[in-house]
Amino acid sequence: MKKYADMTREELLAEREEVQALYDALKAKDLKLNMARGKPSTEQLDMTSEMMDILRSDSDYICDGIDVRNYGNLEGLPSCQKLFAEMLGTKPENIFCGGNASLTLMYDTIAKAYTHGRVMSEKPWGKLDKVKWLCPAPGYDRHFAITQSFGAEMITIPMTAGGPDMDLVEELIRDEAVRGMWCVPKYSNPDGIVYSDETIRRIASMKPAAKDFLLMWDNAYCMHEFFGEHLPFPDILSECEKYGNADMVFEFASTSKITFPGAGVAVFACSPNNMAYMKKLMNIQMISFDKVNQLRHVRYLKNKDGVIALMKRHAAILGPKFRCVLDWLEREIAPRGLAEWEKPMGGYFVSVNTMPGIAKETWRLSKEAGLTMTGAGATYPYGKDPLDSNMRVAPSLPPVEQLEQAMEIYCVSMRLAALNKLLAG
Numbered sequence: 001m002k003k004y005a006d007m008t009r010e011e012l013l014a015e016r017e018e019v020q021a022l023y024d025a026l027k028a029k030d031l032k033l034n035m036a037r038g039k040p041s042t043e044q045l046d047m048t049s050e051m052m053d054i055l056r057s058d059s060d061y062i063c064d065g066i067d068v069r070n071y072g073n074l075e076g077l078p079s080c081q082k083l084f085a086e087m088l089g090t091k092p093e094n095i096f097c098g099g100n101a102s103l104t105l106m107y108d109t110i111a112k113a114y115t116h117g118r119v120m121s122e123k124p125w126g127k128l129d130k131v132k133w134l135c136p137a138p139g140y141d142r143h144f145a146i147t148q149s150f151g152a153e154m155i156t157i158p159m160t161a162g163g164p165d166m167d168l169v170e171e172l173i174r175d176e177a178v179r180g181m182w183c184v185p186k187y188s189n190p191d192g193i194v195y196s197d198e199t200i201r202r203i204a205s206m207k208p209a210a211k212d213f214l215l216m217w218d219n220a221y222c223m224h225e226f227f228g229e230h231l232p233f234p235d236i237l238s239e240c241e242k243y244g245n246a247d248m249v250f251e252f253a254s255t256s257k258i259t260f261p262g263a264g265v266a267v268f269a270c271s272p273n274n275m276a277y278m279k280k281l282m283n284i285q286m287i288s289f290d291k292v293n294q295l296r297h298v299r300y301l302k303n304k305d306g307v308i309a310l311m312k313r314h315a316a317i318l319g320p321k322f323r324c325v326l327d328w329l330e331r332e333i334a335p336r337g338l339a340e341w342e343k344p345m346g347g348y349f350v351s352v353n354t355m356p357g358i359a360k361e362t363w364r365l366s367k368e369a370g371l372t373m374t375g376a377g378a379t380y381p382y383g384k385d386p387l388d389s390n391m392r393v394a395p396s397l398p399p400v401e402q403l404e405q406a407m408e409i410y411c412v413s414m415r416l417a418a419l420n421k422l423l424a425g
């Protein structure tokens, strides 16, 4: 098989005729397929529904000497703090167990910085002339939506195989207007990259000009291997503390993709200073979160080993789906030289970087043939991918038979988009 870039015009024309026929045949099937959002499949949800049998009207609702049905313990059930502390490798007292979504806790952490300032701020960020924010990209669209909604000026930081480009980060944080940075350190969304020890050390030891710089460490995929064994990962809180940066970081995690998205438990982890400050502010917002759900999770998951065992069962469902996507790319796209991608071992996505200038067109052609994908550009701040190249593939929801069809449409659409581009240019 020849790379498209090495084909003569005649060869490209012949190839386009062939691929157009393939595309038209696929479109005629009138399929409705979706690889847009990273949702667990019904099979995964059915598997974890056994958790719902744990609490009944006659269950023991006392845990850690606390009646979980009543008000109290703003920071959460001690056993739940302990469970997440094991998962994240920190101390239970550094964990704040919130409600059903880590995204809410992230939004709230940033909102509080704008309205009240951080524990060490001179004034609330809302009173600053300018707030700039570092956004490693491709990244998570909902992170960028949060900082955009507060009016922060978002700066794209390219990703390398070991995490964000730290040379650039270290240069930019000399600007006092740069107040924070998003990070998804393990199985990043969408690349599936695991930050290297060196990247983590450089992040933890940053010396930003802004004294109230906020490192948003979203460890959403801390337990989420779909190939291979559980990968231990450094604790960012103690890393930051080592370099005198204990108060710089907030870490986030949830059981959204361990038990139920939207009905799990979310946490943040932070230094004692940050914890005292956040509890003071949150105590005005609420009396306590849902400790009944926290207890359900503690009794079901038990401890870190319990989570690892459950994640192996998820992996048995997810692994073949990721294998399917990677096999299609390897077979249909790699030999034609049309895109590159990381080969993730965990997380929820495969991130495909097409040849420049064809991501949007590949998305459009896929859509017209019945396949919905995450919008091209969505993985960049302001939805603008400078190279029009990155596409996020989310294979978790459809069954493998549908994924086979979806990947066929995707690969044929990419080939057609590439041929049209090469023949036009």
Ligand SMILES: Cc1ncc(COP(=O)(O)O)c(C=O)c1O
Residues within 6 Å of the ligand: 038, 100, 101, 102, 103, 104, 140, 184, 189, 218, 220, 253, 254, 255, 256, 261, 262, 266
């Ligand atoms: C990196 C990342 N963070 C957070 C979330 C959402 O987490 P939660 O359900 O806890 O709000 C997602 C969901 O896709 C994600 O990919």
